[in-house]
Amino acid sequence: MATYTYRCAVDGPVDLRVPIGTAPVTIACPTCGVLSPRMITAPMLGLADRGRMAVIDRSERSRTEPDVVSSLPRRPGRPAAPFDPRTRTLPRP
Numbered sequence: 809m810a811t812y813t814y815r816c817a818v819d820g821p822v823d824l825r826v827p828i829g830t831a832p833v834t835i836a837c838p839t840c841g842v843l844s845p846r847m848i849t850a851p852m853l854g855l856a857d858r859g860r861m862a863v864i865d866r867s868e869r870s871r872t873e874p875d876v877v878s879s880l881p882r883r884p885g886r887p888a889a890p891f892d893p894r895t896r897t898l899p900r901p
Contacts (some may be wrong), residue, residue: 809828810828811824812824812825812832813847813849814835814837814844814845814847816839816843816845817844822835822837822844869877
């Protein structure tokens with residue numbers, strides 16, 4: 809659901825929540841009934857909590873600027889797997 813804002817000449821801005829892409833160009837104001845055109849407004853993406861915004865920012869940044877790593881990350885609290893001599897001949901990255 810997205811929030812679309814309409815401008816009533818009498819009552820001011822009116823918000824309407826409808827599925828994305830289904831908002832009409834004009835609506836009747838719920839208070840006075842005057843036809844109100846839709847306004848172009850900035851999306852309200854910054855209103856999420858900080859954790860979610862950090863994930864969104866990190867994923868957007870990694871799309872064009874991926875992090876370069878030299879080894880796999882270690883999981884804290886888990887010991888490294890013991891060396892298996894059978895894997896010595898396998899190709900290394």
